[in-house]
Amino acid sequence: MKYENFNDAEALKIAINIEEEGLEFYSTLMKSAKDDKAKDIFSKLASAEKKHLALFQKAYLDITSPANPVQGCEDYTVDLYLKDLVDTGIFTKKGEAGRLAAEIKTDIDALEMGIQAEKDSILYYTEAAKNTKYEAGRKAFEQLANEEKKHLRILAEQLKAVKHTAV
Numbered sequence: 001m002k003y004e005n006f007n008d009a010e011a012l013k014i015a016i017n018i019e020e021e022g023l024e025f026y027s028t029l030m031k032s033a034k035d036d037k038a039k040d041i042f043s044k045l046a047s048a049e050k051k052h053l054a055l056f057q058k059a060y061l062d063i064t065s066p067a068n069p070v071q072g073c074e075d076y077t078v079d080l081y082l083k084d085l086v087d088t089g090i091f092t093k094k095g096e097a098g099r100l101a102a103e104i105k106t107d108i109d110a111l112e113m114g115i116q117a118e119k120d121s122i123l124y125y126t127e128a129a130k131n132t133k134y135e136a137g138r139k140a141f142e143q144l145a146n147e148e149k150k151h152l153r154i155l156a157e158q159l160k161a162v163k164h165t166a167v
Helices: 008-032 036-063 076-090 096-103 107-131 136-166
Strands: none
Touching: 008 036, 008 096, 008 107, 008 136, 036 096, 036 136, 076 107, 096 107, 107 136
């Protein structure tokens, strides 16, 4: 995903893309999972991603209204760091999640990919929260970083369970 400089609106656009990709990823995995528990987890995560998407879309509309001027990042090194997070994240490229989900062959691979995506989201949302000037955006990033931590725990627990039964 290309952008000129990191600002609050751009941070929210990136978050919207991450949630759209997450929704696509978990929706695809929900259909292909072999384990019923994994299928249920992917279904719940897809539903959560849809809610996250709506939250970020609302924040984006609020910040881009004429009443709210968009503010940019004041620290160039932070700008570069956030760009690196976006450039190396799993769900930051449009259409990537669907392609990755279609290539997954096992529930273990799906869970591991989900874990990595949640880690990427947590890191990006945490850093975006620290650097946004827009209060509602900061709160949205903080809230969703905490929710993604819960998703990470759910996926990690299921991965342990699946690996344990596979032995």
